[in-house]
Amino acid sequence: MDFGIIIADVDSLRHSYTSFALSQVRLPTSIGATDLDQLDPLIGDKRLYEHREAVFHQGDPSRALYIVRSGSLKTSVADPAGGEQVLGFHLPGEIVGIGGLGKDFYLGTAEALESSNIWAIPHARLQPILEKFPILHQQLQQMVSRWADTNLEHLIIMGKTLAQVRLAMFLRSFASRCDRLSRDPLNLTLPMSRRDLASYLGLTLETVSREFSRMQAKDILAVRGKEVRILRADRLVDLCGDGQPLLHRGTSE
Amino acid sequence: MDFGIIIADVDSLRHSYTSFALSQVRLPTSIGATDLDQLDPLIGDKRLYEHREAVFHQGDPSRALYIVRSGSLKTSVADPAGGEQVLGFHLPGEIVGIGGLGKDFYLGTAEALESSNIWAIPHARLQPILEKFPILHQQLQQMVSRWADTNLEHLIIMGKTLAQVRLAMFLRSFASRCDRLSRDPLNLTLPMSRRDLASYLGLTLETVSREFSRMQAKDILAVRGKEVRILRADRLVDLCGDGQPLLHRGTSE
DNA sequence: CGCTATATTGAAGGCTATCAAGTCAGGTGG
DNA sequence: CCACCTGACTTGATAGCCTTCAATATAGCG
Numbered sequence: 001m002d003f004g005i006i007i008a009d010v011d012s013l014r015h016s017y018t019s020f021a022l023s024q025v026r027l028p029t030s031i032g033a034t035d036l037d038q039l040d041p042l043i044g045d046k047r048l049y050e051h052r053e054a055v056f057h058q059g060d061p062s063r064a065l066y067i068v069r070s071g072s073l074k075t076s077v078a079d080p081a082g083g084e085q086v087l088g089f090h091l092p093g094e095i096v097g098i099g100g101l102g103k104d105f106y107l108g109t110a111e112a113l114e115s116s117n118i119w120a121i122p123h124a125r126l127q128p129i130l131e132k133f134p135i136l137h138q139q140l141q142q143m144v145s146r147w148a149d150t151n152l153e154h155l156i157i158m159g160k161t162l163a164q165v166r167l168a169m170f171l172r173s174f175a176s177r178c179d180r181l182s183r184d185p186l187n188l189t190l191p192m193s194r195r196d197l198a199s200y201l202g203l204t205l206e207t208v209s210r211e212f213s214r215m216q217a218k219d220i221l222a223v224r225g226k227e228v229r230i231l232r233a234d235r236l237v238d239l240c241g242d243g244q245p246l247l248h249r250g251t252s253e
Numbered sequence: 254m255d256f257g258i259i260i261a262d263v264d265s266l267r268h269s270y271t272s273f274a275l276s277q278v279r280l281p282t283s284i285g286a287t288d289l290d291q292l293d294p295l296i297g298d299k300r301l302y303e304h305r306e307a308v309f310h311q312g313d314p315s316r317a318l319y320i321v322r323s324g325s326l327k328t329s330v331a332d333p334a335g336g337e338q339v340l341g342f343h344l345p346g347e348i349v350g351i352g353g354l355g356k357d358f359y360l361g362t363a364e365a366l367e368s369s370n371i372w373a374i375p376h377a378r379l380q381p382i383l384e385k386f387p388i389l390h391q392q393l394q395q396m397v398s399r400w401a402d403t404n405l406e407h408l409i410i411m412g413k414t415l416a417q418v419r420l421a422m423f424l425r426s427f428a429s430r431c432d433r434l435s436r437d438p439l440n441l442t443l444p445m446s447r448r449d450l451a452s453y454l455g456l457t458l459e460t461v462s463r464e465f466s467r468m469q470a471k472d473i474l475a476v477r478g479k480e481v482r483i484l485r486a487d488r489l490v491d492l493c494g495d496g497q498p499l500l501h502r503g504t505s506e
Numbered sequence: 507c508g509c510t511a512t513a514t515t516g517a518a519g520g521c522t523a524t525c526a527a528g529t530c531a532g533g534t535g536g
Numbered sequence: 537c538c539a540c541c542t543g544a545c546t547t548g549a550t551a552g553c554c555t556t557c558a559a560t561a562t563a564g565c566g
Contacts, residue, residue, distance in 0.1 A: 107402075145354075152352070155411065204554075204555060213514075243333035414521090459524080462545060
């Protein structure tokens with residue numbers, strides 16, 4: 001363990017949020033493509049993780065952050081009784097392991113949902129590079145900030161009592177993240193199992209499956225396994241019950 | 254907005270966690286009494302907030318952290334539809350406003366649950382002081398880290414399907430925090446309303462009330478309004494369903 | 507081609523939300 | 537000081553939703 005988060009003057013940090021609160025809960029803890037080039041000297045290992053292979057385990061010494069380059073990950077925590085709580089799903093460009101930043105050990109496990117290229121940023125390498133390139137402070141700043149946003153959104157979803165609302169909010173969020181990746185936000189390929197999604201939403205897998213079917217019966221979705229097409233984005237958004245749109249284009253930045 | 258979080262080498266940061274994960278999810282984003290003395294030059298305003306008075310509002314420019322010196326706060330986020338999600342309750346020694354650190358605006362609202370003395374740490378003042386006293390980096394480090402722990406625990410509570418389990422986990426957590434404050438962990442005075450607690454737990458206030466009554470009927474608790482006595486800590490812990498004890502004394506540090 | 511894991515669908519029961527009534531405590535004004 | 541009022545809490549009844557258990561279907565894979 002070789003570093004810690006400190007506070008420093010970065011006046012240039014007035015970053016991009018022009019709106020506030022929920023409207024800026026844009027999920028992915030992600031960095032842009034151009035930023036990735038700058039990060040190149042930071043990269044440690046680059047390697048392919050297979051389906052179900054762990055990038056790090058709960059309790060491992062926390063030595064690096066990880067960037068998803070392709071594929072997807074899930075993060076989760078386990079309790080001694082054998083229960084598992086899924087904390088999030090992570091798409092290309094997003095960063096995992098931030099929760100281990102201020103700690104000696106990872107609080108949870110990160111595991112590949114499919115064949116995924118993952119780059120490691122060892123903590124030891126991060127620190128000297130940040131001193132050379134202060135602009136990266138802002139990147140890290142935003143990483144932490146967006147990670148907090150992600151967790152906040154998860155909490156808000158879990159606070160909803162109806163299963164339908166929770167699933168709708170998840171799909172809206174996932175579509176928004178796909179849009180950021182320049183994927184079609186209306187033709188989703190969910191990388192996670194129903195079980196993982198159910199855990200994330202605080203429901204049982206049967207309920208998740210049923211809610212998919214109900215939304216399909218209402219012609220809001222077309223569901224075939226992990227392929228989900230959003231037919232009526234307007235009604236999906238209505239189900240969420242807050243005033244948030246599916247896509248955030250032009251709302252800030 | 255005058256500062257941001259950056260990463261720097263603080264090798265001495267190997268701090269105290271010897272166990273991992275859930276066993277170290279010790280809630281309060283808090284600092285010790287001795288640390289408070291060191292923070293003295295950081296303090297901006299010190300003043301008394303009355304019941305229901307907001308320390309900061311969702312959307313306000315984020316200019317300071319706040320330390321609870323006496324009394325208690327709740328933090329929450331509101332959505333445009335009028336819904337409110339309570340994010341946490343904050344006891345003396347704990348710090349709120351961390352979520353605004355990397356942002357220009359507060360993501361949520363912090364409001365006093367009773368007459369509370371609150372100290373402000375303006376961001377502008379934090380930065381130069383941190384440069385002078387590197388030891389404080391560690392404090393801030395731990396603040397962010399514990400704030401993350403708190404959110405994680407909240408998520409785990411929300412992931413439970415039975416109302417009884419959620420309430421039991423909350424009470425266990427609250428008792429543990431009281432113990433840290435050298436309060437009797439078995440004689441709790443809950444500062445929040447049933448409505449706020451229900452929102453925090455993702456339930457309705459009626460359900461919370463009923464679960465209190467059920468636990469009282471089972472002689473696990475003695476409940477009289479906001480005064481809650483834990484009669485059978487063993488059975489309360491059993492209800493939680495994970496292997497975590499009520500108190501964490503001696504598990505680390 | 508079967509095996510296994512995953513997903514869907516069904517039926518039943520339990521749990522929670524909702525609506526409603528009643529209780530209680532605190533605060534205000536008479 | 538008391539009556540009233542208001543908000544918070546408790547308790548009850550009902551309906552609806554979700555979980556659970558179970559069976560079936562489907563897909564991936566050797």
